[in-house]
Amino acid sequence: MTTLVIGANGQIGKQFCELAQKAGTPIKAMIRSEEQAAWFKEHGIDTVVADLEGEFEHAFDGCDQVVFTAGSGPHTGPDKTLMIDLFGAIRTVDIAKQKGLSRYIMISAMRAENPMEAPEKLRPYMAAKFAADAHLRNSGMPYVILKPGRLTDETASQQFASSLDEAGDNQISRANVAHALLHAVQKPDLVNQEYLLLDGKRSIGEIIQ
Template sequence: MTTLVIGANGQIGKQFCELAQQAGTPIKAMIRSDEQVPWFKERGIDTVIADLEGDFEHAFEGCDQVVFTAGSGPHTGPDKTLLIDLYGAIRAADIAKQKGISRYLMISAIRAENPMEAPEKLRPYMAAKFAADAHLRNSDVPYVILKPGRLTDDAASQQFASSIDEAGDNQISRANVAHALHFALQSSVSNQEFALLDGERSIEEVIK
């Protein structure tokens, strides 16, 4: 069962791809250009060139599941938020339905549940995630939505919490998100959503 990784060249995407490759989990990394190929080739990871802002339906060929880790990033404007975080995720869900994909795993955000409660500059991004998540829920494609808090570059502790009250903070390392995503992919969970924060519990306790 091969999984298409959309956003494979991102900070979470690369860490997830490495974990999957090390575990022998079959994946295909969707990247935007030939310049991004060497990093994946060095690690023995299959790639496909496709762009969320263009035609990417061909990337789904031979894949049974989809992981969406793509993001427009903090240094882009609302135009990229709309095209990548919102419309890109929606188009991916529509293609997944058309192709009969067995599961779609989405990296969202904990504040996407209430975009107006996010810091003002993050509200357009959270609103995009809110709408993309809603579309996925109603797409008839089995899904898992992971909702991390504020992302950091800390090393993986592989210890988690599932609420801000439990964690005492609103942050999680990208490395921990990658581990949680890989665990969710290997599990049989479906049509469920999980908040993810750094904490003191194993991922098995958080994702059931």
């Protein structure tokens, strides 16, 4: 089962791709340009060049499921939030369904459930994630939605929590999200489930069951 990784060149995407390659989990990394290909080739990871703001249907060929971990990033404007985090995500859901893929795994965000609870500058991004998640839920496409808290660059502890009360804080390392994503990808029977992810003291197998 080959997984298309949309957002493979991002901070979570790269870590996930490296973990998947080491685990022998087949993936295809979707990148925006050939300039991004060198790192993936060095790690023995297949790539496909496609742009979320352009045409990308060909990227899905030969894949069985899709991971969406793309993001417009904190330094872009609302135009990129609309075209990548909202419309780009919606288009990928529709194409995955049209092509008969078995599952769609979305990296969302904890506050996407209620964008007005997010800091003001993050509300447009959270609103985009809210709408994209809703589209996925209502698409009829089998899905998993992972909702990490505030992202950090700490190393992977591989220890998790699934609520603020349990975690005591709202953060999780990108490295831990990558490990959680690999766990979800490797469980093909896991469908129509959503998980809050925070740094904690439990294994990912206790969180994602």
